[in-house]
Amino acid sequence: MIELIAALQPLVVGAVLIWSSRVKLFSRHAAATANRSALVRLLGQRRALPAYRVLGGVELALGALLLLPPVLRLEAVAATVLAVGFLGYLAYARRAAPTSSCGCLSARSAPVSGRSLGRAALLVAAGGLAAMSPAGWPGALSARPLAGAVVLVAELAAVVALSPELDAAWLLPLRRLRARLTHPLRGGSGVPxxxxxxxxxxxxxxxxxxxxxxxxxxxxxxxxxxxxxxxxxxxxxxxxxxxxxxxxxxxxxxxxxxxxxxxxxxxxxxxxxxxxxxxxxxxxxxx
The missing domain is CATH 3.10.450 (Nuclear Transport Factor 2; Chain: A,)
Structure with a gap:
């Protein structure tokens, strides 16, 4: 099973990198997102947006390489190094600029939290597994399609759950549904x-x-x-x-x-x- 998980990591990391690059390269709110991030404190106001765009370009190129077979070990190592950089940047942002926004997977403002650090650590582990895997993801997925699909869905769900900036897309609707179903301000009699x-x-x-x-x-x-x-x-x-x-x-x-x-x-x-x-x-x- 570990061989299957390792072989599928390029798909997970590549998908996350491409999604992240979409915000940095194509979002109309990219400038505002960059200005809310810790890049302003790290690089200065003028360099924050260009650095944000360059990072998006790197993510897009590396994500595409990981998704397109064959996946070379060098690509997986590069993805691991990039994920380690993300983890270090988020740790810096949380300490030096606690009110700054991550700006990672969405233009929505969300301060760096333990969940953000957990997501970066997950990507580091995924990149490391991909670098150690001798098999490519197409063969592994075709050999065990059902198990592979379960692994991919579970990992991508973990990435979403560890992304505070995506809460509005899934967590808030779930909370509203729960409130509608359970009526937290009502007792069994219906009296509020x-x-x-x-x-x-x-x-x-x-x-x-x-x-x-x-x-x-x-x-x-x-x-x-x-x-x-x-x-x-x-x-x-x-x-x-x-x-x-x-x-x-x-x-x-x-x-x-x-x-x-x-x-x-x-x-x-x-x-x-x-x-x-x-x-x-x-x-x-x-x-």
Whole structure:
């Protein structure tokens, strides 16, 4: 398997280099991207854009050589050296210009992060494997097409996952989809958590225990006609949890109840209730 992975590395590195060159050579935002990068600090304002363009040309030429068979060992070594240069540049940028943008795979601004360094390290490893492989990628891919396709997809997915500047293309849509599917501000009843929090914050029970609270909402869950909302708190010098019981059917703040529970023993240290709610009564007993 390692022979197959090594033989396919020129495809991975070549594809990444060509994609990176596209931003530097053909993007209308190349000048702005170069000016946001650490090249300005390293080379000066006037030399940043020309250096950015030259780097794009080198990436395009070397990427094309890696994709076109036969792949020579010299090409793989050159790609490894270039990847080592990328890694060194990113380490410099993160230390000397932490607010600068990488400018690597997208014109979108994204500061150099650990993910960026991980991607450069992955390319160094890929280039090294390609330099050590005696086989070419066409033969390896034709001999084991399914396994080869899996390797390529997995590696390119890793490159994308390690590229903060590409988050807008895949990570943000996934987060929006998750929000639509899970409704993070809603409990099982469909009542928004925000409405519950507003109701309890207007309640007498909340005002009476507010000096004890040490956190915002830490957890919440629905049980029957009630929603329970937990806050970290301190009571008589010990860590406790303030558990508010908010009726889902009664919107009056006075219907909110609270129990202060010792975190270590589970004992209810304090229990406060407002006016009886419209729904069923809640009995708060020691755990």
């Amino acid at each position: 958590l925000l409405a519950t929090v507003q109701q309890l914050q207007l309640s007498d029970a909340y005002r009476r225990v507010a000096p004890l609270l040490r956190s915002d909402v830490r957890e919440h869950w629905d049980d029957g006609d009630w929603r329970f909302v937990g806050h970290a708190a301190r009571y008589q010098g010990r860590p406790v949890t303030a558990v508010f019981a908010v009726p889902l059917a009664d919107r009056e703040p006075d219907a909110v109840r609270v129990a202060v529970v010792d975190d270590a023993s589970g004992e209810t240290l304090l229990s406060l209730a407002g006016a009886p709610p419209a729904g069923p009564r809640l009995a708060i007993a020691p755990a």
